[in-house]
Amino acid sequence: MSTPITDPAQLPPAFEKAMNSGDLNAVLSLLAPGAVMRTVTGESVTGQALRDYTAGSIAGNAQLSNGPSRVVAGDDIAFITEEWTMEVTTPDGNRKKATGTTANVARRGQDGGWRMAVLNPLGTA
Template identity: 50%
Template sequence: MKPTPTDPALLPIAFEDALNAHDADRVLALYAPNATMRTVTGEVISGSTALRQEVEQTIAAHPHITNTTRHVLIGDGTALVIVDWSMQLTTPDGHRVAASGTTANVAGRNTDGTWRFTILNPTGTA
């Protein structure tokens, strides 16, 4: 498994690599243990079980994501990570669809100097 980034600006690329590899464990390794996510459907989930279910459901749709970092603002062990993303997914009936948006994520620095997402909001301010 690839190491967790020591620079929060690298989190979006690590996420892209892990999701495109369809590797739930690598995706989840980028999340803090008690991370919270607002899903694209608007549901707010937190904790490892709910996050794993969300990630595995996304992976089941054979995603391919492209992330483009817009801003990373770092302050006292916390970072705001703003990323434009586009993704292709396969619907249950077999059609490929595209989605895009801008995330507003928060990452926290761990005591070992690595960073993990603590709050994920793939729909940004929408």
């Protein structure tokens, strides 16, 4: 990410664009240091495991579609929810589709840019 995202509502479309373009570094640039993600299987991943999980989605030609976002922001933290659909090809060659409602937390960094700190595609499920 060359220019920091200055509005947390811009994160979901930026994430969608980076994922759909297959650009792992662009996706990872949208994550705060120490970011954690709850995967669609319920496992929590961070660090190298989060990188590997994201790389696996990209390798499966993941195509993400986000609905309208709802953002509540204050000072340096924001809560973001949205409907999403993702299609990905699994290692066995089958195309799978998943849907859900996110419950994500973004954090503003020292550079003034917003990044995802907690990614929870399963929301409250």
